[in-house]
Amino acid sequence: MIGRRKVLLQISAAGLAVAAACVGARAEDTIKIGAAYELSGNFVSFGAAGKRGVELAADAFQGRVAGKPIEIVFKDNRSDAQTAASAINELLQHGVKYLVGPASSVSIAASIPAWRQSKPLWVASGATTAIEEQLGQEPNLYHIYPYTYDYQRATAAALKTILPAGAPIAVIYADDNYGRSSLAAVRKYVGEAGLKIVAEELIRPGANDLNPTLTKVRMARPQAVINLVQAADLITLAKQIQIARLNVPYLVSGGDVGSVEWQQSVGDAQEGWIGVTPFALGAQRAGDSRRADIFPPQDEWEKRFKDKYGFPPNWNDAAHYTAAAMLLLALDQAGGDDPQKVSAALNAMDVQTPMGRGKFEKINNTLHQAFSDALVFQRQGGRNVVIYPKDVATGAAKSRG
Template structure:
């Protein structure tokens, strides 16, 4: 009986895989379905909502002409920043919704779980993915041609932050690294530790915490007691808000507060207030004051940076985050790959996306090899600082729009 149940279970799994493989043929004739798994609630909600807005804008503009005579339909699912929920959402999109590709996403922990779920299906889904930054993912899944990674890998992050710290005068000597305790945070923190030590910085501690925790006072108290020159944390938007508020309550004044991408959202600035955000440093892939020309091939979908920002701001009455434009460009790439392939045949679509080489409002759009992945797009990183409610670009020097405010101004007068 056990053997019979095992055989039946395997047969059902195979049937699910085959039904996905045949999915495009049985999907609604007038639409091409794209799956999008984002942390729309929970600690990654800020950047996830930015990504959703970017994809919704791309979907509307793509559908003015359509793709292969059909409309693109993006089906969004909320992973709640929980990898188990993300896997369930992924499998639902594959087996029930019959999506032909996945686009978007945020968080290496979720991305790693999703790609693990992809492995159960034959053929594997195509992914144009915005949320994968851990080198662990690059090493594990990077050789799969059907996975197109849009987000920079963690070594681009940490080498840029290291070089920025080296550029400061007086140069900081000690760094406390705090990080969320799942794949995203631990992987980035390990690499930051290595890069900083190689550059001559003393890492006084590397400590993990649970993202979304209601109280980080014990962590911040320990950090304050070590009196580091730099407090550097790697986590999500809700964590950035809490660290800022509780750092102020404790009177914790390192010479520099620095973090990663989640620090750059409008939600962060609004939640902590302009005065409290002042002089916090973050890292980004793109900012709205970038200046890239329109695509020669598809200027209607990939206009200049200035025109794209104007359109986004008019629609949503807010400044775009880099996840907004990254998810937008990713969906355009998927749609143009399908269009160039002339069908939904997986191998033809993969080959067509690999041939994309054009300008975009985010910069040159071309998938090329990285250290371990065969198809990777954007690699540039920039350092910004909140100054009077705006993000001033500080580093690299050739992108700078302002000078660093350093050391960090005391909390007391605020």
């Protein structure tokens, strides 16, 4: 009896070992991608778009690359600096070797120290500040998005075509990483465009009463206001500008102006606002004929997005789709879960995407940079009209007054 029990115990132990090995094999066969996004908090509109883009990219690959299933591990960083770092740490503990997200510059800046612990391959999108100076020379960083200075260069160039030489410009900037770092670029490019900054006004993130700031701007009598403010704060600012009847011919901000969330939140206050974006809804980009399943013509890609989510994509949706799709394509081309081979595939990649040509190059201080050119558009009659550059413009700028 004792001998039989010993045999049964040995068989059971062997069975458990085989089961554990099978589970381990299944876990190893799954390719995990960490996705830390602002799924709540002040930048939720950015993070929600990032999540949509990643989900749609996974759909395009039918949930598999190199014959292996994909697991997208989403973490909510709650638009909070401390939580952003914790989210990255949790993903690394989960065994991820690849990262996409977050969507805001503030969250990305807060994520950098945690990322440095093991430096997984990071395809970062949406970071217009912070990441270049700190991580630009890192070989495991692949950056998909124009930087702040790319945005402000395009903004100043567009304003130069609209306003007379020496025209007065006011700047409203948020007391955060995005606002402060963008201000330096605005000063540089506005000056080079022959325009003159006559007021620089700081606002605190989350502030409810912006009337004192708007009063100072009114007194400066600018012909344009460049607003270095994002997400929920830009909603508050746009509404209060309308209520205060601030009679400035041109109001300029970033990509938020093109987002459905911002437009729905501010209603008719959106009319005449100018935005800057690497993706313009309705542009006729041809797509990539070699991988039309992943990067179809833009109108078809927009239809896929709308069929899934019920509304058209914005610049953040397109950017994070592109980031995730290029990473997944690199994994597929590398034949599996080998970061060095995936990195080599990203280095060699040259595809046509909803954002334009997707090819990583060394640009300024970033070893792997794609998509540096930005389009400038204006909200006119409830739609985006591209006003700069002229070779792709679909209309001319109109004064709000």
